[in-house]
Amino acid sequence: NKQILLKQRPKGKPETSDFEIKDFEISEDKTLKLHTKYISVDPYLRGRMRDEESYIEPFQVGQPLESMVVSEVVSSNSEDFKEGEHVIGMLDWKLEQSHDGKGLRKIDKEMAPLSAYLGVLGLTGLTAHLALDTIGKLKEGETLLVSGAAGAVGSVVGQIGKIKGCRVIGIAGSDEKIDHIQSKFGFDGGINYKTTSNMKEAIAEHCPDGVDVYFDNVGGEILDATLQNINKAARIINCGAISIYNETGTPTGPRPEGILIKKSALMQGFLVRDHQEEFQRAIQELAGWLKSGKLKYDETVVEGFENTPQAFIDLFDGKNTGKMVVKI
Numbered sequence: 001n002k003q004i005l006l007k008q009r010p011k012g013k014p015e016t017s018d019f020e021i022k023d024f025e026i027s028e029d030k031t032l033k034l035h036t037k038y039i040s041v042d043p044y045l046r047g048r049m050r051d052e053e054s055y056i057e058p059f060q061v062g063q064p065l066e067s068m069v070v071s072e073v074v075s076s077n078s079e080d081f082k083e084g085e086h087v088i089g090m091l092d093w094k095l096e097q098s099h100d101g102k103g104l105r106k107i108d109k110e111m112a113p114l115s116a117y118l119g120v121l122g123l124t125g126l127t128a129h130l131a132l133d134t135i136g137k138l139k140e141g142e143t144l145l146v147s148g149a150a151g152a153v154g155s156v157v158g159q160i161g162k163i164k165g166c167r168v169i170g171i172a173g174s175d176e177k178i179d180h181i182q183s184k185f186g187f188d189g190g191i192n193y194k195t196t197s198n199m200k201e202a203i204a205e206h207c208p209d210g211v212d213v214y215f216d217n218v219g220g221e222i223l224d225a226t227l228q229n230i231n232k233a234a235r236i237i238n239c240g241a242i243s244i245y246n247e248t249g250t251p252t253g254p255r256p257e258g259i260l261i262k263k264s265a266l267m268q269g270f271l272v273r274d275h276q277e278e279f280q281r282a283i284q285e286l287a288g289w290l291k292s293g294k295l296k297y298d299e300t301v302v303e304g305f306e307n308t309p310q311a312f313i314d315l316f317d318g319k320n321t322g323k324m325v326v327k328i
């Protein structure tokens, strides 16, 4: 059996040498034996690699990493789970593991492909939907701008914007991604931040009526440029800040306070884990949109357990379109 451990805390951008793949003996003392099918790699895991207090405890050096994982039950002494069923939960990066079943949820592979439960019907789809519901409060005809637009969260955000009748502009890191979000997901336009020298002007051009809701997945300079374009009573959703996750110090930049006051804008942080009581309703709604064809999704599937660290690192180079998952 194999597991992936945190070998050392990354300095700056993570490297494969920060991880270690190690053999281990599986203990047989728990009620379930699980076989890993899909592992979710997510930008927020970078934060857990720091030795810092946060909303979730840090990973420990020498211990296995964990994330949302889809597994098959290969043996069970529990009444709640049967052999052959599939479950999802926060699980270790191990090929096989024993588990007591706490916190695991059964998933139905007839309703959606197993990997979709890590993305569009999982935490990233829920993040998009619930953050827009809670903070975005989209109104028909408003302009929604989203960064990380070709990613797992961003691509769902844009499509919900279209479902709600908004004008939707996406920001992403390649011309292919910009074409893709328009042709597949119905975005009204997009900006390639890697080839645009003046983001403030580019946003103004693409959002001639200003930005009513900014769904921020990246933070940093793109956030600063967006704030220069917000409307009165704009809502800014602080969902993620991937552009600064690998920074070693605390970056400072143009201060947003003055603009927020002048525009009476709301800028609010969002953590999907604070909204668990709404998950069931939101999943039903997302699944309904999927079924009716109003919502589509992408996945970048990396094959092979041992490639999990590289798949995680590739998120910071934008090598994924849609949800990045590892297939075992």
Ligand code: NDP
Pocket (backbone or CB within 6 Å): 042, 043, 044, 123, 124, 127, 148, 149, 150, 151, 152, 153, 154, 171, 172, 173, 174, 177, 217, 218, 238, 239, 240, 241, 242, 243, 244, 270, 271, 272, 273, 315, 316, 317, 318, 319, 320, 321, 322, 323, 324
């Ligand atoms: P994505 O699928 O969006 O993957 C990350 C993407 O970020 C890459 O594809 C890349 O695309 C882009 N990116 C990487 N580096 C930079 C950079 N320096 N500047 C701008 N863009 C960059 O990941 P997720 O959809 O899983 O997550 C998106 C964001 O949402 C993350 O910040 C994540 O931490 C956050 N999040 C927050 C949650 C919450 O509860 N608050 C829950 C889930 C996610 P490109 O080619 O466009 O650069």
